Amino acid sequence: xxxxxxxxxxxxxxxxxxxxxxxxxxxxxxxxxxxxxxxxxxxxxxxxxxxxxxxxxxxxxxxxxxxxxxxxxxxxxxxxxxxxxxxxxxxxxxxxxxxxxxxxxxxxxxxxxxxxxxxxxxxxxxxxxxxxxxxxxxxxxxxxxxxxxxxxxxxxxxxxxxxxxxxxxxxxxxxxxxxxxxxxxxxxxxxxxxxxxxxxxxxxxxxxxxxxxxxxxxxxxxxxxxxxxxxxxxxxxxxxxxxxxxxxxxxxxxxxxxxxxxxxxxxxxxxxxxxxxxxxxxxxxxxxxxxxxxxxxxxxxxxxxxxxxxxxxxxxxxxxxxxxxxxxx
Amino acid sequence: xxxxxxxxxxxxxxxxxxxxxxxxxxxxxxxxxxxxxxxxxxxxxxxxxxxxxxxxxxxxxxxxxxxxxxxxxxxxxxxxxxxxxxxxxxxxxxxxxxxxxxxxxxxxxxxxxxxxxxxxxxxxxxxxxxxxxxxxxxxxxxxxxxxxxxxxxxxxxxxxxxxxxxxxxxxxxxxxxxxxxxxxxxxxxxxxxxxxxxxxxxxxxxxxxxxxxxxxxxxxxxxxxxxxxxxxxxxxxxxxxxxxxxxxxxxxxxxxxxxxxxxxxxxxxxxxxxxxxxxxxxxxxxxxxxxxxxxxxxxxxxxxxxxxxxxxxxxxxxxxxxxxxxxxx
Numbered sequence: 036x037x038x039x040x041x042x043x044x045x046x047x048x049x050x051x052x053x054x055x056x057x058x059x060x061x062x063x064x065x066x067x068x069x070x071x072x073x074x075x076x077x078x079x080x081x082x083x084x085x086x087x088x089x090x091x092x093x094x095x096x097x098x099x100x101x102x103x104x105x106x107x108x109x110x111x112x113x114x115x116x117x118x119x120x121x122x123x124x125x126x127x128x129x130x131x132x133x134x135x136x137x138x139x140x141x142x143x144x145x146x147x148x149x150x151x152x153x154x155x156x157x158x159x160x161x162x163x164x165x166x167x168x169x170x171x172x173x174x175x176x177x178x179x180x181x182x183x184x185x186x187x188x189x190x191x192x193x194x195x196x197x198x199x200x201x202x203x204x205x206x207x208x209x210x211x212x213x214x215x216x217x218x219x220x221x222x223x224x225x226x227x228x229x230x231x232x233x234x235x236x237x238x239x240x241x242x243x244x245x246x247x248x249x250x251x252x253x254x255x256x257x258x259x260x261x262x263x264x265x266x267x268x269x270x271x272x273x274x275x276x277x278x279x280x281x282x283x284x285x286x287x288x289x290x291x292x293x294x295x296x297x298x299x300x301x302x303x304x305x306x307x308x309x310x311x312x313x314x315x316x317x318x319x320x321x322x323x324x325x326x327x328x329x330x331x332x333x334x335x336x337x338x339x340x341x342x343x344x345x346x347x348x349x350x351x352x353x354x355x356x357x358x359x360x361x362x363x364x
Numbered sequence: 365x366x367x368x369x370x371x372x373x374x375x376x377x378x379x380x381x382x383x384x385x386x387x388x389x390x391x392x393x394x395x396x397x398x399x400x401x402x403x404x405x406x407x408x409x410x411x412x413x414x415x416x417x418x419x420x421x422x423x424x425x426x427x428x429x430x431x432x433x434x435x436x437x438x439x440x441x442x443x444x445x446x447x448x449x450x451x452x453x454x455x456x457x458x459x460x461x462x463x464x465x466x467x468x469x470x471x472x473x474x475x476x477x478x479x480x481x482x483x484x485x486x487x488x489x490x491x492x493x494x495x496x497x498x499x500x501x502x503x504x505x506x507x508x509x510x511x512x513x514x515x516x517x518x519x520x521x522x523x524x525x526x527x528x529x530x531x532x533x534x535x536x537x538x539x540x541x542x543x544x545x546x547x548x549x550x551x552x553x554x555x556x557x558x559x560x561x562x563x564x565x566x567x568x569x570x571x572x573x574x575x576x577x578x579x580x581x582x583x584x585x586x587x588x589x590x591x592x593x594x595x596x597x598x599x600x601x602x603x604x605x606x607x608x609x610x611x612x613x614x615x616x617x618x619x620x621x622x623x624x625x626x627x628x629x630x631x632x633x634x635x636x637x638x639x640x641x642x643x644x645x646x647x648x649x650x651x652x653x654x655x656x657x658x659x660x661x662x663x664x665x666x667x668x669x670x671x672x673x674x675x676x677x678x679x680x681x682x683x684x685x686x687x688x689x690x691x692x693x
Binding site for chain 2: 097
């Protein structure tokens, strides 16, 4: 099959009657069978037309990844979708769509759930994709969202492509999201810009595609667990050492240097690039995307992640970042 | 890109050190970058090469979809994957793989989680696919599994293709899975065959592809919520009435007629076929797949699902099936 079964903007396929399907109908809105989406939500599967597709999934659980009292329902949905879309950015894939599995207590099966799903739809639309489907179920306790992302990619930028002598770069400013969490946990009033970073992170999907199309990233990862920790994936995947210069790390105005190195959930990109290759493009990138590019270190022979302090002393970053079973390093 | 980045049977891409990644490493086993899988687990995304892809997701929650004390960990993992794979069968897609998001309490982040994931891997391998990726996170309470399925499909069989005058068919025997649940809830000893249907359902992926290749199904749905309820999706999707003849419904030996009509989680197929078209193929189908095909009704002009009793009386099936917010009809 090569043409959409229902035209863009049409209503979803009718579902059987019933309160669960009533709620699903409210989730869907208009079907966007855009480029590549042959069958949208409403059947047993969505069907997409694609060459090479990138796929990933990311689960968010109330009490683990978010607290309901810190966020509007739309922000919970946005944040979960953005975290998953960030994995597409990390391989330089163009978002096609998302599938959202949602488990909610029965009392939330109304406006709360609808607003949450509206937030997820908004996040994927902002990234150029659409809602492809999902699952809705009751939860005996926490709200659980699992977002699967699907994106087109011809030449994925993997974690394994870094070589010694290259530069290490990051997008944006780091630590803002964690600064919000620290403020909330300590009872302080969080900075508005820190809250925005936490509640509405913007996955760098367009930025990643732009960089990859110009051959400017040899390996890449998104920053979900913190720079020191996630850089470890590039080191392990490529069989190299990643050396980060502490003084170079771009610190979010609401954060400090320690948070910028270890704080998670910024959803910026960390990537490697041939020495000198990126410099001619940084001004154009910054003006196009209104996001800075900063060189934060170098790739060296060896293994692991190393932090070079202002005085030139070098220390191992350890396991680094957030771990669900073992806590933060 | 057109060739796998790592050859079939190779180890997954190295992950950074840490207890969470240790557990993930134990989940993966050998990478099966089989046909169409260009990048397996271990990077930010899996990458698959495909024409048209079917995608769906299905969430299973402890206390809602399963009880830990009823099942071995491998069965929990198998069952969740089988339920999701059944959605591929329902559009006649060939399984490429699954992504599994798993949330578990910290105390289960060992053999329990490994055995559960082994069950999911086994189920997808049995259906001809592979584990493509997933997410692992802590849970403050219940075990949560969300399985996203990815399959190849050229001509998906949708819910919207039924027309008046066609026949309605089902695969297998119905009600066995629910018979197990009823027995467990009432404290009776469940029949072995009922337990097998509940604990290790086999999604009808190969059967569906075989039928679709021969043009024998005009619309199709899998039976996750019960025949009467799921037939409602064909009725609603196609704008027709589905008329089920109660006496024809194939009843699992451990079940009764009421369970066969309303009991969910059998993961058999219900589909429509042109009058007389399927009959010449039923013997070959039964001998090839060791699964029966049974004509259970007809498609008529109108709407909704109707049950014809032995005395010829006709009653509306109602909303039917299991609903998470509103209970069983």
